[in-house]
Each structure stands twice: as structure tokens, then as C-alpha cells.
Amino acid sequence: MSREAKAICNRQVEEAIGNSENITLMKDATSKQGRHFYGTKISGSEGEFTLGIKEISSGSAEQYVKATLDIVHEITEENAFLTKLTNCI
Numbered sequence: 001m002s003r004e005a006k007a008i009c010n011r012q013v014e015e016a017i018g019n020s021e022n023i024t025l026m027k028d029a030t031s032k033q034g035r036h037f038y039g040t041k042i043s044g045s046e047g048e049f050t051l052g053i054k055e056i057s058s059g060s061a062e063q064y065v066k067a068t069l070d071i072v073h074e075i076t077e078e079n080a081f082l083t084k085l086t087n088c089i
Contacts, residue, residue: 013042013049014076017084020044024087027068029059038067044084051075 017023023044030037039053052071056063072081 010075013051016044016046016049017042017076017081020046020084022086023081023084024089025068025085026089027064029056029064031059038064040068040071 021044023042026041026043028039036056036059037053038056040051042049042051052074054067054071056067069078072078075081
């Protein structure tokens with residue numbers, strides 16, 4: 001059931017990305033008990049969507065970029081997303 005729900009959610013986000021002209025990427029991270037977690041959301045003309053949450057090994061810029069691209073790649077093609085990305089906060 002959870003795989004089906006994830007597939008449906010990913011499809012909704014992919015459609016929202018395709019229909020939005022200006023996308024803002026929002027990101028946040030936190031550490032809990034020595035573990036580091038990173039999450040991303042997008043906001044666009046179709047609404048606001050959580051893309052995903054991922055555990056990463058450190059809080060380096062390289063880890064954030066890799067985690068963001070990994071999360072985006074699970075949902076849609078990177079180029080479709082990156083060409084519509086206008087803001088990053």
C-alpha cells in the first residue's frame with residue numbers, strides 16, 4: 001500500500017512541476033542523536049509539495065546538493081525540474 005501511495009504522490013508532484021512556471025525550492029535540515037536529516041519542499045503555481053526527506057552523512061554543501069538531486073530524480077527528470085526552478089531558499 002505504501003508503494004502505491006508514494007507512486008501516486010510522485011505522479012501528482014511531477015504533474016505540478018510540469019504545470020508550474022516558477023518553482024521555489026525550500027530546504028531544511030536537522031540533527032537528532034548524531035543523525036542528520038534533510039528535507040525539501042517546492043512551491044509553485046500548482047501549490048506546495050514536500051518532495052522528500054533523506055538521511056545524509058554530513059551537513060556539507062555537497063551532501064545537500066546530492067540529496068536534493070536524488071530526491072528530485074525519484075520523482076521526475078532533473079531537467080524538467082531545473083528549468084522551472086526560479087528560487088531557492
